[in-house]
Amino acid sequence: MGVNTLLRTTIGTLELKNPVTVASGTFGCGREFAQFFDLSILGAVSVKGITLEPRKGNPPPRLHETPMGLLNSIGLQNPGVEHFIREEIPFLRRYDTKIIANINGNTIEEYRELSSILNREDVDAIELNVSCPNVKEGGMVFGTDKEMLRRAVRAVRSVVTKCLIVKLSPNVTSIADMARICQEEGADAISLVNTFSGMAIDVQSGRPVFHLVGAGMSGPAIKPLALKKVYDVYQAVEVPILGMGGISSGDDAVEFLLAGSSAIAVGTAMFSNPLLPVEILRYLKSFTRAKKMGVEHITGLAHRGGFS
Amino acid sequence: MQCVTSKILSVCDLGEEYYRIILERPENMVFSPGQFVSVMDQNSPDLLRRPFSVASQTQREILLLIKEVGKMTKRLRKSSPGDCLSVMGPLGKGFDTSGQNKALLIGGGVGIAPLLGLSQELDAQGRDYLCLLGFRDECEPAKLFKKTNLRIHRETKEPGFVTDLLKEVLQEGVEVFACGPLPMLKAVRSMCMEAGVPSQLSLEEKMACGIGACIGCAVPVKNNSGTVYKKVCSDGPVFRGEELAWE
Ligand SMILES: Cc1cc2nc3c(=O)[nH]c(=O)nc-3n(C[C@H](O)[C@H](O)[C@H](O)COP(=O)(O)OP(=O)(O)OC[C@H]3O[C@@H](n4cnc5c(N)ncnc54)[C@H](O)[C@@H]3O)c2cc1C
Numbered sequence: 001m002g003v004n005t006l007l008r009t010t011i012g013t014l015e016l017k018n019p020v021t022v023a024s025g026t027f028g029c030g031r032e033f034a035q036f037f038d039l040s041i042l043g044a045v046s047v048k049g050i051t052l053e054p055r056k057g058n059p060p061p062r063l064h065e066t067p068m069g070l071l072n073s074i075g076l077q078n079p080g081v082e083h084f085i086r087e088e089i090p091f092l093r094r095y096d097t098k099i100i101a102n103i104n105g106n107t108i109e110e111y112r113e114l115s116s117i118l119n120r121e122d123v124d125a126i127e128l129n130v131s132c133p134n135v136k137e138g139g140m141v142f143g144t145d146k147e148m149l150r151r152a153v154r155a156v157r158s159v160v161t162k163c164l165i166v167k168l169s170p171n172v173t174s175i176a177d178m179a180r181i182c183q184e185e186g187a188d189a190i191s192l193v194n195t196f197s198g199m200a201i202d203v204q205s206g207r208p209v210f211h212l213v214g215a216g217m218s219g220p221a222i223k224p225l226a227l228k229k230v231y232d233v234y235q236a237v238e239v240p241i242l243g244m245g246g247i248s249s250g251d252d253a254v255e256f257l258l259a260g261s262s263a264i265a266v267g268t269a270m271f272s273n274p275l276l277p278v279e280i281l282r283y284l285k286s287f288t289r290a291k292k293m294g295v296e297h298i299t300g301l302a303h304r305g306g307f308s
Numbered sequence: 309m310q311c312v313t314s315k316i317l318s319v320c321d322l323g324e325e326y327y328r329i330i331l332e333r334p335e336n337m338v339f340s341p342g343q344f345v346s347v348m349d350q351n352s353p354d355l356l357r358r359p360f361s362v363a364s365q366t367q368r369e370i371l372l373l374i375k376e377v378g379k380m381t382k383r384l385r386k387s388s389p390g391d392c393l394s395v396m397g398p399l400g401k402g403f404d405t406s407g408q409n410k411a412l413l414i415g416g417g418v419g420i421a422p423l424l425g426l427s428q429e430l431d432a433q434g435r436d437y438l439c440l441l442g443f444r445d446e447c448e449p450a451k452l453f454k455k456t457n458l459r460i461h462r463e464t465k466e467p468g469f470v471t472d473l474l475k476e477v478l479q480e481g482v483e484v485f486a487c488g489p490l491p492m493l494k495a496v497r498s499m500c501m502e503a504g505v506p507s508q509l510s511l512e513e514k515m516a517c518g519i520g521a522c523i524g525c526a527v528p529v530k531n532n533s534g535t536v537y538k539k540v541c542s543d544g545p546v547f548r549g550e551e552l553a554w555e
């Protein structure tokens with residue numbers, strides 16, 4: 001088998017030439033990173049979270065570094081779906097990579113309207129983000145309340161014919177239960193994890209660092225937690241998984257595949273190493289060749305006795 | 309913009325708090341005054357890079373003026389010639405030096421860093437300027453500046469702040485450039501707005517990507533419908549005083 005066939009994978013109805021994608025919100029719409037590498041090497045790009053109307057975002061501070069982790073409270077700042085359609089889709093279409101539109105809303109109605117708009121546009125998949133911890137309304141409630149999640153997925157599924165990925169929050173008692181609900185409601189794939197809910201307190205002022213108190217934790221510090229969530233979800237559902245959370249090396253990416261991911265997303269770790277997706281892709285090429293095994297066979301192998 | 313490895317040529321203390329690092333200038337990395345790099349040392353235990361203004365550059369070298377405040381600034385101080393740093397740059401939009409009027413450069417503490425390169429650029433243009441540099445106590449880094457057209461204010465020696473020097477010389481027909489702690493920048497901005505003098509302020513905000521992708525380094529800026537958040541790393545770090553929507 002050629003290298004290219006070894007790397008091929010699918011998430012639901014979305015066929016990817018390789019499993020390396022980038023996580024929503026860490027990559028903008030690709031323009032900045034395009035200065036460092038050719039976006040066509042990526043299997044897919046999940047763009048910064050989109051809303052129906054422009055969002056102003058949260059007041060600063062929005063970032064706080066922790067040991068090998070990052071707390072963020074961006075608040076979904078984005079110029080709205082119209083701008084995305086007019087400016088960003090044509091930009092990304094210049095590259096040979098799939099476009100995943102990450103959608104966000106405050107109400108079921110908003111999710112439905114936004115997804116039906118994007119379903120008519122030239123994107124390859126819709127990623128329903130029900131797990132943003134950084135907005136006051138909506139956001140994470142859809143990802144942490146079973147009934148709300150069911151209603152959100154059902155509403156969006158009823159208007160989306162493209163590949164529908166639901167992005168789950170790790171801030172739940174049983175992520176497997178949430179994944180089952182997504183599968184029952186017809187999601188094509190599941191992406192996980194979004195950020196863990198966390199906080200920091202400024203010891204000088206004695207007050208929380210962030211205005212909304214809580215913030216989303218990402219980066220290498222969450223990797224073992226995220227990996228376990230992927231492992232658990234793989235056992236619970238049939239639908240494929242787009243795995244992420246703290247991936248910062250080729251070995252991390254392989255771990256996520258072994259735990260059950262059909263593809264992986266790189267996020268926070270790209271901030272210090274913008275070429276990380278290129279390095280991970282190179283690593284996966286040699287890894288699959290050395291193991292004489294394609295990505296599709298490596299996916300979930302930790303559940304089946306590993307390489308032997 | 310590039311992300312490359314660069315060698316440290318020298319590290320030199322400038323008093324207790326400050327030091328300077330001279331790096332090999334990566335080929336084709338050219339900075340205008342006010343632009344910055346984000347760096348990471350090898351085997352860094354930190355997740356994120358750290359932003360530093362390019363204080364000045366020559367054909368072969370770039371100079372960083374650094375204040376030791378925490379983890380990476382402590383490690384960098386202990387680095388030796390020959391050690392390598394990963395350098396991303398040039399980042400941000402620097403000062404607009406197309407004006408003709410006399411320039412007043414106001415710096416507080418390590419905020420004097422981007423003003424060094426600016427003063428060198430103004431020298432090259434032959435434009436008239438005056439530097440007003442404020443320090444709490446130690447003022448070793450001011451030695452990097454030309455002694456002509458320089459005034460230094462030390463809080464431990466004289467009561468008040470560097471903005472008191474500005475008060476003395478602020479008049480119509482000048483342009484102000486400033487970098488320093490937030491309270492200083494806010495004071496400079498309101499003095500300039502009152503005097504009807506244009507100002508360019510170089511801001512700091514916590515950064516993650518440093519290139520405009522994560523929208524983490526927000527600063528409120530006025531627009532026709534109220535305020536919007538712009539990115540310090542890529543829309544700035546230099547902003548016009550008038551456009552900022554600070555209370
Ligand atoms: C555009 C820009 C240009 C800068 N230019 C210079 C320069 O020329 N010379 C220089 O010495 N410093 C400069 N800084 C500030 C410098 O980035 C911080 O001092 C540095 O990140 C601290 O890293 P650390 O690991 O030593 O500190 P940490 O251990 O991370 O933190 C120590 C303390 O420093 C504070 N801090 C951390 N990051 C920043 C930041 N980005 N801005 C302000 N405070 C921070 C923390 O809140 C904490 O109180 C600049 C910052 C920006 C945004």
Ligand SMILES: Cc1cc2nc3c(=O)[nH]c(=O)nc-3n(C[C@H](O)[C@H](O)[C@H](O)COP(=O)(O)O)c2cc1C
Nearest residue numbers: 023024025049129193194218219245246247267268
């Ligand atoms: C600055 C920042 C912004 C983010 N914005 C979004 C977003 O808009 N939509 C979304 O679904 N996830 C968002 N995320 C979550 C990431 O896509 C990802 O799920 C999470 O960061 C875990 O991966 P990582 O540790 O590799 O970054 C954001 C994360 C960060 C750090």
Ligand code: FES
Nearest residue numbers: 516518520523541
């Ligand atoms: S630090 Fe990421 S946008 Fe400025």
